[in-house]
Structures are given as structure tokens and as C-alpha cells.
Amino acid sequence: MKGTSYRFTTTAARRLPCASLLLSAAAVLVFVLPSATTWLQYDRLAIAAGEIWRLVSSHWTHVSGDHLFWDVLTFLVLGTLCERMSRLRFCACVLGSAVLIPVALWITMPQLEMYRGLSGIDSALYVLLAVTLLKDEVHGRRWAWVIALSGVLFAFIGKVGYEIATGGTIFVDSGASHMILVPLAHCVGAVVGMIVALMPETGGAS
Numbered sequence: 431m432k433g434t435s436y437r438f439t440t441t442a443a444r445r446l447p448c449a450s451l452l453l454s455a456a457a458v459l460v461f462v463l464p465s466a467t468t469w470l471q472y473d474r475l476a477i478a479a480g481e482i483w484r485l486v487s488s489h490w491t492h493v494s495g496d497h498l499f500w501d502v503l504t505f506l507v508l509g510t511l512c513e514r515m516s517r518l519r520f521c522a523c524v525l526g527s528a529v530l531i532p533v534a535l536w537i538t539m540p541q542l543e544m545y546r547g548l549s550g551i552d553s554a555l556y557v558l559l560a561v562t563l564l565k566d567e568v569h570g571r572r573w574a575w576v577i578a579l580s581g582v583l584f585a586f587i588g589k590v591g592y593e594i595a596t597g598g599t600i601f602v603d604s605g606a607s608h609m610i611l612v613p614l615a616h617c618v619g620a621v622v623g624m625i626v627a628l629m630p631e632t633g634g635a636s
Contacts, residue, residue, distance in 0.1 A: 445513070445514050445517075447509060447510040447513040447514060448513075449509070449513055449517065449520065449521065449524075450505070450506055450509030450510050450512075450513050450520070451506070453490070453505070453509070453524070454502050454505055454506045454509070456490050457490045457491075457492065457498065457501070457502050457505070457548060458498070458502060460490050460491055460492075461491075461492050461495075461498050466491075467491045467492070467546075470483075470484060470487035470488065470490065470491050471484065471487075471488050471491040471544060471545070471546050472484050472485065472488035472491075472532055472535070472542075472544060472545035472546065473543070473544060474536070474540075474542065474543050474544075475543070477536070484532075485529070485532040485533065485536070486528045486529060486532065488532060488545050488546055488547075489528055489531075489532075489546075489547065489548050489550065489551055490548065491546040491547070492546050492547055492548075493546055493547070497546075497547060501547055501548040501549055501552060502548065504548070504549075504552040504556075505548045505551065505552050505555065508552060508555035508556055508559055509524075509555055511559055512555050512558055512559050512562075515559075515562060516562075519558065519562070519626050519627070519629075520555075520558075522626050522629075523551075523554050523555060523558045523622060523623055523626045524551055524554070524555070526554070526622045526625075526626065527550060527551045527553075527554035527618070527619045527622040527623070528551060530618055530622055531550040531551070531615045531618045531619055531622075532545065534614060534615075534618045535612065535614065535615065538614065539612070539614065542610075542612065545612060545615070547615075549615065549616060549619075550612075550615035550616055550618065550619040551619055552619070553586070553590075553615070553616040553617075553619035553620050553623065554619035554620065554622045554623035554626075555623060556586060556620075556623065557583070557586065557619070557620045557623030557624050557627065558623035558624075558626055558627050559623075560579055560582045560583050560586070561583070561623065561624050561627035561628065562627045563575075563579055564576060564579040564580065564583070565627065565628075567579060586620065589616075590613055590616050590617060590620075593611055593613045593616070594613045597611055
């Protein structure tokens with residue numbers, strides 16, 4: 431049985447990425463409402479007191495305008511591409527990473543009191559996109575693209591390695607916004623993206 435090709439068709443290119451647009455707009459709306467950010471951010475004490483929604487909603491809160499801009503821009507671009515390829519996989523990736531990232535932080539980083547940002551989900555979408563396209567190129571024996579997409583994945587590994595080694599980010603000025611980088615969130619997101627990309631087909635892209 432032939433695998434599903436995820437190369438962008440005319441129909442896919444015209445598909446409106448409704449979920450990506452709505453989720454991006456939600457992050458902007460939360461940012462312009464400071465009280466919403468306080469109510470939705472990952473707050474370990476509040477979560478322990480029963481405010482469980484913060485585990486998922488924390489991804490849509492941000493520390494600064496710079497943080498918001500890069501997170502939402504990345505999410506919108508990657509989300510649009512992933513959603514146009516397969517809305518089902520896009521939703522599975524976003525939901526899976528939105529749940530598993532804060533759970534991993536809760537279990538392994540008890541010292542982390544606050545967490546905000548879409549970067550973990552962005553990492554999941556990045557890997558989902560790269561691995562999905564890589565599978566397609568391997569299936570089609572287009573080796574030049576296989577090499578290029580492998581380089582894209584290694585670039586992500588290098589980015590995470592830089593974050594772990596330096597404690598800083600490449601795009602956001604973490605020092606100016608007093609951010610504490612959490613590379614674990616990006617690693618967990620990447621694992622979720624890879625798992626979703628490698629899941630067997632269940633009737634083709636949606």
C-alpha cells in the first residue's frame with residue numbers, strides 16, 4: 431500500500447488554517463489582557479490548589495511583546511503549513527504537546543514556579559513538519575530533499591543544544607524580559623511532533 435503524500439496540492443494550499451489563526455489570535459488577546467495572563471499562566475502553587483486548566487492555558491501566555499511576537503509568528507507559519515497538510519495531525523500535535531509539556535515540567539522541575547509561552551508547541555510543529563516531509567521524500571526517493579530536511583532537523587538539535595549550553599535564546603532577548611529558558615519544553619514538544627509524524631496513516635491526510 432502506498433503511503434500518503436503530504437506535498438502541498440492546490441486544494442491543501444487553499445485550505446484556510448482556521449485552527450492556527452484562532453489559536454494565534456487567542457495568544458494575542460490574552461497578552462493584551464494582563465488579568466487573563468495572570469489567570470492562565472502556569473503557576474505551580476495555583477495548579478496544586480486545583481487550577482488545573484493552567485497546565486494547558488499557560489502556552490498562550492507570554493512574558494513580553496518580543497516573546498509574544500516570535501512565538502506567535504512561528505506558531506502561525508508552522509501551524510498553517512501543518513494544518514494544510516493534515517488538520518488531524520496538526521490538532522493531535524498541538525493537543526499532545528500542550529498537555530505533555532506542562533506535565534513533564536510538573537514532574538521533573540518542581541522548582542519551576544511559573545511558565546509561559548508557545549515555544550514548546552512551536553518545537554512540536556517544527557518537528558512534525560520536518561519529519562512528515564522527510565518521510566514523503568524518502569518514499570519518493572528524492573535524496574537531495576532528504577539531505578536538506580535532515581539538515582533542518584539537525585539545525586533544531588543544534589538550537590536546543592545552544593539553549594542548554596548558554597541558557598539563552600536565539601531570537602528572544604531573554605535577559606531583557608527576565609525569562610528563564612526551559613529547554614525541556616522544547617525537547618518534549620519535539621518528541622510529540624516526531625511521534626505524531628510517525629503515526630501510521632488512518633485513511634490519508636484530512
